[in-house]
Amino acid sequence: MVNKNAIILAAGKGTRMKSKLHKVLHQVCGKTMVEHVLTQLQEAKIENIVTVVGYEADTVKDALGSQVHYALQKQQLGTGHAVMQTEDLLGDLDGETLVVSGDTPLFTAATFNHLCQYHEQRHAAVTILTSNAPDPTGYGRIVRNEVGIVERIVEQKDASVEEQAIHEINTGVYCFDNRKLFAALKKITNNNAQGEYYLTDVISILKEDNEIVTAYQMEDFDESMGVNDRVALARATKIMQNRINTQLMKDGVTLVDPATTYIDADVQIGQDTVIEGGVVIKGRTVIGADCLIGAGSRIENSILHDDVTIMSSALEQAEVHSGADVGPNSHLRPKAELGENVHVGNFCEVKKAYIGAGTKVGHLTYIGDATLGKNINVGCGVVFVNYDGTNKHHTTVGDHAFIGSNSNIVAPVNIAADSFVAAGSTITDSIKQFDMAIARARQVNKPDYAKKLPW
Numbered sequence: 447m448v449n450k451n452a453i454i455l456a457a458g459k460g461t462r463m464k465s466k467l468h469k470v471l472h473q474v475c476g477k478t479m480v481e482h483v484l485t486q487l488q489e490a491k492i493e494n495i496v497t498v499v500g501y502e503a504d505t506v507k508d509a510l511g512s513q514v515h516y517a518l519q520k521q522q523l524g525t526g527h528a529v530m531q532t533e534d535l536l537g538d539l540d541g542e543t544l545v546v547s548g549d550t551p552l553f554t555a556a557t558f559n560h561l562c563q564y565h566e567q568r569h570a571a572v573t574i575l576t577s578n579a580p581d582p583t584g585y586g587r588i589v590r591n592e593v594g595i596v597e598r599i600v601e602q603k604d605a606s607v608e609e610q611a612i613h614e615i616n617t618g619v620y621c622f623d624n625r626k627l628f629a630a631l632k633k634i635t636n637n638n639a640q641g642e643y644y645l646t647d648v649i650s651i652l653k654e655d656n657e658i659v660t661a662y663q664m665e666d667f668d669e670s671m672g673v674n675d676r677v678a679l680a681r682a683t684k685i686m687q688n689r690i691n692t693q694l695m696k697d698g699v700t701l702v703d704p705a706t707t708y709i710d711a712d713v714q715i716g717q718d719t720v721i722e723g724g725v726v727i728k729g730r731t732v733i734g735a736d737c738l739i740g741a742g743s744r745i746e747n748s749i750l751h752d753d754v755t756i757m758s759s760a761l762e763q764a765e766v767h768s769g770a771d772v773g774p775n776s777h778l779r780p781k782a783e784l785g786e787n788v789h790v791g792n793f794c795e796v797k798k799a800y801i802g803a804g805t806k807v808g809h810l811t812y813i814g815d816a817t818l819g820k821n822i823n824v825g826c827g828v829v830f831v832n833y834d835g836t837n838k839h840h841t842t843v844g845d846h847a848f849i850g851s852n853s854n855i856v857a858p859v860n861i862a863a864d865s866f867v868a869a870g871s872t873i874t875d876s877i878k879q880f881d882m883a884i885a886r887a888r889q890v891n892k893p894d895y896a897k898k899l900p901w
Contacts, residue, residue, distance in 0.1 A: 448566060449541025451624060452492045455528050456480050456548035457500030457519040462675040468502040470548035471509055472679055475686045476710025476728055478509050479673060482551035482686075488513075489555035490562075492544065496535050498528045506548075524642030526634050533628055542566070543624045545645065551682055552669045553619065564662040565621040571657035572627070572649060574599070575619035577667045585615035586646065588661055596661045598653070599646050614663060617670035620645070626657060686711065716752065740773065748778070764796075767803075785820070798838075799830075802845070815857060816841040825851030825869065832857045844879070 460469025470480040477485070480497070487495055499506045500519040507516060517531040529545060536543060542565060544558060557575070565573035574596065576588050586599045587609050599616050600609050627648065634647040653659050664670070673679050690711060691704040699715045701707050703723030710728045715721070716735030725739050729747035733739070737750055740757035749765040750756070756766070757773035764778035769787040772778065776790050779797035784790060786803040794811045802820040807813065811824055815832040818824075822843055831854050832838050841855050844863030849855070854872040866882040867873060877883045 448562075449494075449539060449624075450490075450492045450562065451494045451496070451536055451539060451541060451543040452487045453529055453532055453536070453543060453545045454480060454483055454487070454495065454497040454514070454548050455525060455545065456506050457498045457503075457528055458522055459501040460549065460674065463679075464676075468505050469673070471502075471505060472673070474551045474673075474679070474683050474711075475690060475708075476712060477551075479551040479682075480506065480548035481509060482711070483546055483548055483553065484510060484513060486553055486555045486558060487544070487546070490558040492558070494536075494539075496532045497548070498531055500528075523636065524640070525645035526631060526643035526647060527636075529627070529645055530631050530643070533631075536624060537628045539624050541624050543622045543627055545620045545622065547618055547672060549673045550618070550669075550671065551673065552671050552685060554669060557664050557666075557669055558619075560664065561619065561621050561662050564660070568658060568660050570621075570660045571623045571652045571655075572659055573621045574649070574659075574661040575617045575621070575670075576614050576661045576663045577617055577670045578613050578663060579615045579667055579670075580613075582610075582613050582615050587612040588614040588616060590614075590661075596649075596659050599649055601646075614661075615670075616646070617664075618672065619670075622648075626652065630655075734768070743773070815839065816843065816855075818843045819845035819847070819863065821845060822847045822849070824849045825853065827852040828855065829853075830855045830857065 456470045463469045463472065471478045474482060495514045496517055497510060497514045498517045498519050500522055503518060515535055517535060519528045519531045542562060561573060561575050579585055584602050586601050587605055589597045589600055589609060591597050630648040630651040633651050634643050636643050649659060668685050671678065671682055673682050687708060690709050691701055691707060694715055695701055698717035700720040706723040707721055708726045712730045713727050715733045718735055719733055719737040721739045722741040724741045726744045731745050731748050733750045734752035736752055737754045742758040743756050744760045746762045748761045748763060751768040753768050754766045755771035759773035759776045761778040763780035764782040766772065766784045767786045770784045772790045774792050776792060776794040781798040782796040783800045785801060788801050789806045790796065791808040793809055794807055797814040799813045799816040801818045804820050805818055805822040807824040809826050811828045813830045815838050816830050828849055830841055839857035841857045841859055843861040846864045847861055849867045850869030852870045853867050856872065856874045859873055860876040862877055862879040864879050865877045868882060868884040871883060871885040873883055873885055
């Protein structure tokens with residue numbers, strides 16, 4: 447088996463993004479661009495990956511962690527110079543090396559594999575990944591001779607009229623024979639207007655050395671998109687969204703309106719789940735089978751088991767077990783967990799609380815820092831008062847308890863199983879099993895007092 451390496455170029459600042467954030471760290475469907483590149487290289491079974499960092503190097507390292515090795519390009523002196531910085535890590539290795547930019551999030555593992563296979567079959571020193579561009583303006587053109595052999599890459603500014611008419615373009619991805627790459631890098635110079643070392647000069651050097659230079663033309667031009675500004679970032683995001691949504695529908699998920707459904711790359715969704723329009727699903731959310739996610743919902747880094755219904759609600763770092771339903775217009779905040787067949791109705795908020803199976807929380811209620819058992823009824827307008835201005839406190843409610851409407855549960859208290867809280871009560875003491883707690887002022891009627899009022 448051929449030893450495979452990869453170099454990700456991620457040292458440049460990317461001034462056209464006009465951002466404090468490193469260009470390759472801008473996100474496309476929930477993952478940074480450089481993470482997309484890394485994921486596809488890993489799926490292509492390339493394990494020895496070196497990322498060239500420079501500008502904001504530590505932020506790129508924070509994003510990729512220990513998944514790759516790093517080479518530092520202290521001065522950004524061109525793509526050839528960037529690859530030179532990896533020599534200590536790769537220079538003595540046999541095999542082949544892919545070079546890809548960190549701002550190209552749309553390439554797929556399949557394309558990388560096809561490129562490598564083509565390269566190996568032709569015993570090439572380098573294979574250039576190319577594509578047929580509908581509008582090649584701005585791209586380097588692939589110039590072939592009359593029998594289709596690659597002669598050179600010519601940049602837009604240097605191209606003749608005939609060469610500008612060529613639609614086969616250089617995507618900036620290459621598969622090199624590793625030893626020949628580093629041998630050729632020793633021969634390139636920075637004798638140009640920018641004073642930089644260009645990786646494309648390696649192609650000319652290999653041709654002059656009578657090495658085999660080939661080009662593999664991929665089918666989907668969209669994959670080759672490099673993201674240099676916010677306009678391109680939006681285009682890349684739209685392409686990725688369509689790719690994600692199409693695959694989900696092929697896998698058995700119903701998207702009522704794919705054009706307005708925004709699902710991140712790492713989201714998992716089970717068969718026969720229905721997603722209505724205007725839904726946003728982010729992060730590493732996992733949604734089971736036979737769920738319904740209603741229009742306008744936003745779900746982030748949450749787990750939904752089978753047969754869950756979410757109607758126009760927001761969930762973040764929450765878990766909802768089978769048969770439960772939420773909404774409309776409710777909010778599950780971090781560490782909210784709903785047991786099986788729990789009902790959380792409209793305009794409710796749950797935070798850092800577990801709600802047991804079969805419990806019903808109808809509407810206009812806040813539950814925070816609490817553990818609720820099974821088959822509890824929580825009335826309208828109930829507030830779990832968990833914060834004293836300095837610390838958060840916990841409340842426990844036992845199975846089959848009843849909490850009447852407009853009650854305040856002032857933590858820390860324990861409300862035992864089978865107990866009853868009368869409507870309008872402010873509970874500050876624990877309640878024993880089978881007790882009923884009433885904590886409200888007795889009603890007093892003042893005869894004829896209303897006549898004295900100014901209205």
